[in-house]
Amino acid sequence: MTSCAIQAQGLARRYGEVVAVDGLDLEIGEGEFFGLLGPNGSGKTTTIHMLATLVRPTAGSARVAGFDVGTDPVKARGQIGLVFQESALDRTLSVAENLRFAGMLYGLPKAEIERRAKALLDLFGIADKFHAPTAALSGGQRRALDIIRGVIHEPRVLFLDEPTIGLDIPVRRRIWRFIEGLRQRNRMTVLLTTHYLEEADACERVAFIRKGRLVTQGAPRSLVENLGRHTVEFESRDIDALLERARPTLGKGLKEGNTALFLHGHEDTAPLARLQDELGDLVTAMRVRRPNLNDVFLWVHAGADLPGGRP
Numbered sequence: 001m002t003s004c005a006i007q008a009q010g011l012a013r014r015y016g017e018v019v020a021v022d023g024l025d026l027e028i029g030e031g032e033f034f035g036l037l038g039p040n041g042s043g044k045t046t047t048i049h050m051l052a053t054l055v056r057p058t059a060g061s062a063r064v065a066g067f068d069v070g071t072d073p074v075k076a077r078g079q080i081g082l083v084f085q086e087s088a089l090d091r092t093l094s095v096a097e098n099l100r101f102a103g104m105l106y107g108l109p110k111a112e113i114e115r116r117a118k119a120l121l122d123l124f125g126i127a128d129k130f131h132a133p134t135a136a137l138s139g140g141q142r143r144a145l146d147i148i149r150g151v152i153h154e155p156r157v158l159f160l161d162e163p164t165i166g167l168d169i170p171v172r173r174r175i176w177r178f179i180e181g182l183r184q185r186n187r188m189t190v191l192l193t194t195h196y197l198e199e200a201d202a203c204e205r206v207a208f209i210r211k212g213r214l215v216t217q218g219a220p221r222s223l224v225e226n227l228g229r230h231t232v233e234f235e236s237r238d239i240d241a242l243l244e245r246a247r248p249t250l251g252k253g254l255k256e257g258n259t260a261l262f263l264h265g266h267e268d269t270a271p272l273a274r275l276q277d278e279l280g281d282l283v284t285a286m287r288v289r290r291p292n293l294n295d296v297f298l299w300v301h302a303g304a305d306l307p308g309g310r311p
């Protein structure tokens with residue numbers, strides 16, 4: 001790996017009795033696109049807050065862009081861009097005013113802010129909105145403006161906490177192309193959290209966390225391949241009954257989803273066809289497909305050991 005943009009050692013944060021983050025080690029390379037994934041409440045936001053110097057760790061340490069977030073927070077902050085779930089924009093201002101205000105906080109000259117703002121708006125294809133009122137933008141455009149606001153000072157490291165939540169799929173895609181363009185232009189490191197696992201496929205590496213601890217990390221493709229060559233999905237209206245009926249035949253490898261059971265494996269799937277009869281009308285549909293990151297997520301969520309083993 002090239003030199004580290006983000007490095008965390010034993011990073012931890014407690015809130016009273018709650019251990020939000022429980023000794024996290026991370027090494028993220030310069031220019032890397034890294035995804036932090038995990039169920040609600042697993043500590044993703046708290047991790048980003050600590051790395052971004054907004055929350056003090058209760059244990060451990062972290063360096064971002066070469067600066068220790070505990071002892072050098074001001075210098076670290078100058079290298080960091082932040083985009084949170086909640087918009088940081090002032091809706092009563094124009095697009096230009098929002099960006100001017102953000103740039104001034106970083107001490108950028110007015111002409112430079114304007115040059116960067118126009119180039120970034122152009123990258124998203126909304127150069128014509130420079131003078132528009134922020135309130136007149138669409139949801140996707142406002143999200144893009146939030147991101148532009150977060151990178152106007154050309155940070156080395158960009159933190160994105162669920163940046164596309166609530167946006168529909170075409171808009172999400174546009175936002176992703178935009179972020180990818182930014183990353184390649186500036187060789188910026190991007191640390192992302194997302195609920196939409198299909199988005200995390202685009203990450204070079206992802207880490208799954210659960211209860212504030214790292215469960216597994218790696219390239220999405222290799223994590224998925226660890227699960228197996230195929231996934232058999234048994235759909236049912238009564239998962240509990242199906243589980244009871246199928247377990248003797250299919251064993252512990254079965255994983256529960258909300259409306260289906262999953263079986264991951266490398267073996268030939270042809271003999272499984274017989275199962276559909278055996279399981280009778282408890283199974284409303286059975287299909288064989290490639291495993292994906294959602295399947296990895298289910299393993300992590302269930303707290304199971306991954307077939308490929310823990311890191």
Ligand SMILES: Nc1ncnc2c1ncn2[C@@H]1O[C@H](COP(=O)(O)OP(=O)(O)O)[C@@H](O)[C@H]1O
Binds near residue numbers: 018039
């Ligand atoms: N400011 C806070 N005060 C008390 N508890 C918190 C605070 N922030 C987060 N938590 C708790 O820490 C845990 C992790 O939360 P969070 O980092 O927001 O998870 P995620 O972003 O993965 O959903 C949760 O149990 C949450 O309730």
Ligand SMILES: [Mg+2]
Binds near residue numbers: 044045046161
């Ligand atoms: Mg969160």
